[in-house]
Amino acid sequence: MAATIAPVVATPATPAVLTPPAPKPKEKGPACKLSTIINGQFVMVQMIGKGGYGVVYEVIRRDSPNVRFACKAELALAHNNLKTEWDLMTLLKDNKSKHNIIGVELGSERNYNYIIMHLVGPSLADLRKNIPNKSFTLYTTTVCGIQCFDSLVEIQRLGYIHRDVKPSNFAIGVLGSDEEKLVYVLDFGLCRNMFNKSKELRKPRMKAPFRGTIPYCSLNIHQRMEPGRHDDFWSLLYMMIEFHLSDLPWENMTKENTKKEKESKIDSLLGKCPLEFQMIRCYLTSLCYSREPDYAKIRGVLCQIMIKNKFTPDMPLDWQNGGPYENIFKPLAAVVKHKKSKKKVDLSELLDLPKPGTAPLYTMRDFPTPGEQEQPRDESVSKSDDTIIEKEGPPPAPKPIPKPTILPAPVLKNSNENHHKAGTTISVKPTTPAQRSTGEHNSLKPLAPTGPGARSPTHHLSLKPLTAVPQPPTTIKQSVRRVPVHRHKSDNDSVKPGAVSKHNPTTMTAKVQHPTPPFNGSVAAPAMMIPPTPRK
């Protein structure tokens, strides 16, 4: 018998209710906090600094809790800045840099990428702010100036520019160790490769997006000129003026007002500084993007400050024993209980000062007078650049169709223009895949041979185990104001898209991994050199 098949009644499809998907909760920052365990082996014990997208923690190894490292964690975005930072750190290490921090591990967890690196001491910004009159002695200003300069030259000799030179991006070694005389350069997140694959200088863009930190960037950057090697040194000059005079008059001003102040106040500021500062200013004014700075000349001028003032490398720096602020920094050094590096730092070797009488004595006659010289120009500025110009703010107004009777189209004012807070690093996220893909221009490869300037083997901060220490007394805490940072660091100018997968953590380890015993929950008391005061 044939089975009766009930007719299939087509039921009208339930009208699809188009409910928009619930918005994903916005990730404000890396999902890590105190006691977070990274890659099963590093435990976060103290926050050192915080930025808009990232955070720096002091961490310990679970299998040797007295070994301290620093961990920089940043939100995992399409663009992995830390990968670039790691690559440049590695490149510097391979080239025997003296001022580079050693990277230990690059990886990713949950919503963030991270770098584990050797722990260093307080930044130059923190040190200066802890001194009552907020200025360093001329000796300390000059020693730091020479070392910061050398660290930037190390980067530039590899074909890169830093683009975010400021006091919080330089730090000394751990207080109380011999490395407290050594200045390290930090944060390669905005570094840019200046050369293309054929090792030719990339053509300067007609207009470059703003990158850097307002109080320290050069006037060229304010004018959106392509950042060049000399711009790193302009920032260094502003830093040195600040170290010497205690502040910069344009601190906390808007970008526009900062520019005006930089133009109008530079002469009076330099009038209160050694003449060599003015010489450097005059020399930098004579440079442009394509002109390679005469590194020996700038260094020679800096060394001249030491020689003229009879400064010798055996003199103590402001924070050292015997220095003018020993009483402020000694208690801080004392709380650093973890095993200090035994590495000897020889300041006379680092500074490598010419013997008195053997170096040329520079006078103002050796430098062009700003204003009297012809403004240096880059002939190669071109629209057909190999890079893109990123937009900040709204797109440009469409060109009006010319009609004799209508008024000119209003010029769209860049809404972001003057709203960057002073002291913050500014960069712009690439917006399109095409833009992001241009990150390949920054592939990290050495361009210039390290040549005769190649340095002696890299200094390793050998952080060795020690016994757990109690929490330092709170009375020793200092108010270390950190510079607020609102940073958008997916800068395709400076970085290459990262290859770190969120779900399948990849780690690049520079050290042999030790077996990790189970974490017993007890975290050694923080033994960082400056108590944590997270930046805003």
Ligand SMILES: Nc1ncnc2c1ncn2[C@@H]1O[C@H](COP(=O)(O)OP(=O)(O)OP(=O)(O)O)[C@@H](O)[C@H]1O
């Ligand atoms: N290896 C380290 N050891 C100790 N402190 C560190 C280390 N790396 C960074 N710091 C501290 O953390 C602060 C922020 O580091 P870094 O500049 O790399 O991060 P950032 O988020 O890019 O900040 P910014 O945007 O202000 O440059 C530094 O000023 C320094 O004081």
